[in-house]
Amino acid sequence: MSKIWYARAWMGGYWPWVLHDAHVKYGDIVRIGPNELSFGSVQSVKDIYGPPSKMRKLFPKSDLMYDIGEPSNVAYEMDPKRHAQRLKLLAPGFRTQSLRDQEHIIHEHVDLLMDKIAHLSQTSSNGVDMSTAYEWLTFDITGQLTFGESFGAVKEGRSHFWISILYSSIYAASLFTLRKRLPILGLWLVFMALFSPSLKAIIESNKQHAELTLERVKKRIEMGDTHTPDFFANIIQSGELSEAEMASEANVLITAGAETTAVGLVAAIWYLSTNPSTMEKLQREIRTSFKSYQDITGDSTAQLPYLNAVIEELLRIFPPTAAGPSRKSPGEWVDGHYIPKGVGVTSHNWFIQHDGRIVDNPELFEPERWLGERSKDKPFTWPFSLGPRSCLGINLAYMEMRVTISKLVYRYNWTLAHDLSNGYDWPTECRMKMLWRKAELRAVFRPAEIWSEKATS
Template sequence: MFPAIESWDDAKALSFTEMLVVLPSLTYTVVWVIYTTWFHPLSRYPGPRLAAITNFWYAWAWTSGRWPIIAKEAHDKYGELSRNYDMKLFVKQALSLGDIVRIAPNDLSFITPQAYRDIYGQPQKGRKLFPKPLIFWKTINEPGMTHITDVDKAAKHRELLSPGFNPRALRNQESVIHHYADLFVDTLRRLSAGEHKEVDIGDAFNWVTFDILGELAFGESFNAVKNAKTHFWTSVVTEANFIQILPGLLIRLPILKLLSPWFMTKEQAAVYDMHRNLTMEKTRKRIRLGNAEGKADFFSHVLKGELTEEELASHASVFMVAGGETTSVVLTGAATFLAQNRRCFEKLRDEVLAAFGSTGGQGIDGEATARLPYLKAVVEESVRLFPPVSGFPRVSPGETVDGAYIPAGVVVLADTRTMARDPRNFGPDPDEFRPERWIDPKDKDAMNRKLTNLGFVPGPRGCLGLNMAQVEMRIILAKLVYAFDWELVGADGLDLVRKQRQMVMTTRPRILARFHPRQT
C-alpha cells in the first residue's frame, strides 16, 4: 500500500524507499493525464474530462443501466459547448454539432447517419471492415454469433447458420409464429373475461416471443402462453446477458477484479450458471431429436457435427436473447404507444379491419401484413423510440467515419438511440410517436429515410433474424389489433422513451393493461 500523504510535511518525511515507490506512480499518472488530455490522437474531440483519462467513466455509464440517457446528455452537452467556441473544425460538420464525443481514452461515440453506415455497413469501394473489439465482446464461455470477434470465424459460422434464416426457412417457420400468435390471442381473451384482468404487457409479449424462439431454437416451447406465466428461465435471460459483458470490462479495467464480490455477486453468478446449464440441457435434447420430425428450425441443417455442442448452445443462447427479448421489447413499446395515442390506434385498427375484416381475420400472414403501410410504420416508429439495443462498439481499422480519419485501434460506436431522437434526422418532434413520418415522403418534417431498422445492426455482422423479427412483429400486432382494444392501467404520465434502461438489452418498467375483446 502507498503511504498516506496529507500534507507537505508528510511528503518530506517519506523515506527514500517510500519515495522510490510513490514517485514513479505519481509521475506515470501525471504524464498519462497530460498525454491523454492534450496529446492523444483523440484529444481534439470533446467529452467528459474523466472519460479522457480513464475507462471508469465508460464502465460506470454502461453498468448503471442509464447508458441511453447518459450518451444523449453527453452529445447534447458537448455539442452546445462546441457551438459556444470559435474552434478549428478537424472533421466535417462534427465538433460544432456534438456529433462525435470521446467516451473513454480510446473510444468515440458518433450520432450521424453516415457514421452509422460507415461503422456497421458493408464495406464499399475498398473500405476496410470495422471488426468487433474484444474489450466489449469477450465472453465467459464459447462466444455465440454476436460475440465472435475473429472475422473469419464469424463469417464461417454465419454461413453455416444462415440457411435457418433465409426466405425459404422463414416461410416454413411462419406456421410456428401463427400457432403461438393465435394461442396468445386466445389466452388474452381468456384473461380478459369477467372482471377485465390486468396483464403486464412486457411479461405477456415475453410469453409469445420466447415460446416461438423455444420452438425454433430447441424444438419445443416453454408453454408460457398456454400457462399465462413467464418461464423462470426466460425471466433471467436479460440479467445473464448483462453478465456476459463483464469479461470485456475486466479487460478495460483489471482493477475491477478486486471488486468482483461487489461488482458481480454470488447470486448473479448463480443466475448465469443456471442460464448456461439450462441452455446446454436444451441444446443436447435438440441434438438428440435430430430431424426425425422434419423440423425446419434454426439448427435442423447443422446437426451433423459442423458445430460443437458448446458452439450450438452459445448460438442458441444468443438467438433466445436477440430473437425473443428484442421482439418482445419492440412489441411492448408499440402496444404502449398505441394505447397512449388513440388516433394512431384507430388508424391502425381501421387499416387491419379493412384488410382482414371481410375474411373474419383469416389471411393475416407475413406477406399480407407487408402490404399494410401504417402497420409497418408503427413497427418502425416503435423500434426508433423504444429500441431493444443501442449501437455496439467496433474497432477502426484505420478508416474514415463521416469524413473524419480515425486511427487504427480506436474503438467507435454509433449510438442509435441518440441518433433516433436527433431533430436533424426526425424533424422537430423526435420524441413523439408519429408513425406517419415513415409514410409521407412529402411531409414537411421529412425524416432521414435511410435510418430504418435502427434496432437491427446492418452489414456483414447484421442481425440474421431481421426478416423473421419483422414478420413476427407484424403478425402478432395485426392479430392483436384485430381482436382487441386495450387501455393502460395506472400509467398516467408514463414516458416510456425516458423511462427506458439498458443492461445491454433494454429493460422495461412494469406496464399493466386491460384488453377488451372486439366484436368483429
C-alpha cells in the first residue's frame, strides 16, 4: 500500500470518508500504509486504547503522529511516565469542584453570545455564520480558563488574531505528520518554502502563533492567583514547567478544548435544523423545564434526558475528531489478531460509529436511540478516547454543550439560511485536517415566544 494514497486523502481533508469506504470494501482490517493498519471494530478500540493490565501491554503513541520533539505536551507526550506527570499537574483544573467554580465563566460568555446573535440578526441580511460564532465562544472560554483572560472575540464580533492563525498552525502540523510518513515530502517542503509565497505564509503564521502563545503565558504567570481554579493555576504554583513547556500545554489545551466543542455546537445547529421533529421535542423539554433563563445551569441541564440524548447522538454522527489516534503495537492481540511489535494501529471511529452492523440506520439523526428500551442497545462511541489517554476536558465539554444549546433553544427559534434544495450538505462540506475545518453554516434567528414574553413581562 502506497503512502501517497494516505497523503492525498489526508491533505485533501477527505480521510474520514476515504477510510470509511475502504473499510466497507475490505472489512474490519485495512492496511493504510506500509506497516500500518486501521481497524473497524468495537473490540479493536478496547484493545488498542484501553488501559494496560497484567495481561495486556500498553499500546504507546506512534512516533508517526506524536513525535513533535521538545517541548512536548499532555496530548503529544509519548513517554507514559512523563505523560502521567503532566496529567497530575493539569488534573486539578478539571476536577468537579473546579468546574463548578469555573461555570460562571461559561455563562458570562454564552450570555454575551446570545446578545451578539440578536445584534447580528438585526444587521445581517443572510443570517449568522454559527461556525464562526461558536469558534468565538469556545476560544473565548478556553482562553479565559487557560490565560486568565478572554480573547474578546464574541465582544468584538470577529476572530482574534491568535484564532485566525491557528488553522495555519494546524495545517503546518498536518504537513509535519505527512513528512514523517513520506520523507520525500520533506524535501518538497524545503523547496516550496523557498519559492512558494503561500507556504512561506503558513510557516510565518506558525512562528507568530508560537510567539503570541508564549507572550500570553508570560502574562498569565505575571497575573499570579486569579482566584479561579483555571488550567494553569496548579502548574504555575508547582514551578515544574518552563515557559516554553507551558506554552506547548496552552496550545493543546485551547485548540483541543475550543475546537472540538465548537464542532459539536455547530453540528447541533445543522442536525436540529434538518430534523424538525427532534427540534420540537428539544424545545418542549427545555422550555417547560425552566421557569426562567437564569435557571439554566450545568447541573439543571444534566437532568434533561432528551437534551443529553441529542448531545450523545451529535457526538456519534459527527464526532469532534474523525481520525483515530495512532498507536504502535507492543506485540499484542487486537480483535483476535496478533499484531507484531512496531506495527502502527488505529481504530477508525467514523466507520465504527456509522457501521450498520453496530448502529441501526447510522446516517439518521435519532436521539431516541439513547433513551428507554433502545438505550439497552445504544451505539458504542468514544468521542473523548479511552484509557489513560482519554480527554481531560470531557466534563467541561459536556457542560459547555448542555448550557449553550439549552440557552440558545430557550431564547431563539431559527432556520438555516442555506438553500438545501440545491444540495447544500454541511457535514460533507467540512474537511478533516488534524481537526475539522468547519464549513460555513448560516442561520436566521428570531426570539422565541417564551423569551419575548419574559422580556416584556
